[in-house]
Amino acid sequence: MSISSKIIEIKNELPSTVKLVAVSKFHPVDAILQAYDAGQRIFAENRPQELKSKVETLDQMGRGTDIQWHFIGHLQTNKLKMVLPYVSLVQSVDTRKLFDAINSWAQANGRTIPVLLEMHIASEESKQGFSKQDMDALLNDISTSPDKYPGIEVKGIMGMASLTDDTEQVRQEFASLTSAADEFAQRYAASAKISMKERSFGMSGDYRIAAGMGSTMVRIGTAIFGERQY
Ligand SMILES: *Cc1c(COP(=O)(O)O)cnc(C)c1O
Numbered sequence: 001m002s003i004s005s006k007i008i009e010i011k012n013e014l015p016s017t018v019k020l021v022a023v024s025k026f027h028p029v030d031a032i033l034q035a036y037d038a039g040q041r042i043f044a045e046n047r048p049q050e051l052k053s054k055v056e057t058l059d060q061m062g063r064g065t066d067i068q069w070h071f072i073g074h075l076q077t078n079k080l081k082m083v084l085p086y087v088s089l090v091q092s093v094d095t096r097k098l099f100d101a102i103n104s105w106a107q108a109n110g111r112t113i114p115v116l117l118e119m120h121i122a123s124e125e126s127k128q129g130f131s132k133q134d135m136d137a138l139l140n141d142i143s144t145s146p147d148k149y150p151g152i153e154v155k156g157i158m159g160m161a162s163l164t165d166d167t168e169q170v171r172q173e174f175a176s177l178t179s180a181a182d183e184f185a186q187r188y189a190a191s192a193k194i195s196m197k198e199r200s201f202g203m204s205g206d207y208r209i210a211a212g213m214g215s216t217m218v219r220i221g222t223a224i225f226g227e228r229q230y
Pocket of ligand 1: 023025046072073160203204205219220221222223
């Protein structure tokens with residue numbers, strides 16, 4: 001099946017409340033354009049250099065200028081300038097240090113960067129993200145000292161379930177994400193800098209489960225573009 005038919009098929013499957021984020025990492029600009037021509041406008045990358053070079057290539061072609069780019073990978077603080085000028089959302093803020101560095105960069109560049117905070121929900125140690133406790137501590141700091149954070153806006157939460165065929169486990173992990181987001185939404189309802197509206201969870205293997213559990217954004221690569229060309 002072509003990229004465009006897959007885009008159309010997945011969009012038809014998703015409730016209108018769930019945005020499709022096309023994860024184009026390790027796929028060429030040509031594949032991005034096929035998805036674009038099928039109507040896709042939100043794309044995500046996970047490596048700074050690859051994001052920057054794809055944006056520049058498309059720019060030179062005069063194509064895809066209305067694409068909204070999301071960053072979804074581990075972001076080192078010395079790579080911010082390769083990412084932040086180009087993105088409408090950083091989904092993968094996984095440490096306090098990164099949060100502070102984005103805030104500083106944004107202040108220096110007269111920007112406000114929308115972010116999601118990544119929560120560690122998988123059983124695998126290797127996965128990134130804040131514990132619920134550490135995320136709560138950061139949110140508490142933002143809500144009590146918003147003036148420290150003029151460069152950043154929290155739009156919600158992101159998470160990645162374990163890579164497993166055990167759908168019950170995936171459900172439990174997604175449920176833990178949603179319940180944390182609901183709790184934070186209540187606790188920080190008065191903070192202008194904190195929203196918990198966006199809940200980014202669900203990938204190629206588990207987006208159908210995610211779509212039925214309160215996800216507002218699924219991040220899909222393989223099911224659109226095929227196997228990645230490493
Ligand atoms: C690669 C990636 C995806 C997409 O994974 P697929 O299984 O190919 O859909 C989603 N989220 C993150 C954070 C990723 O790194």
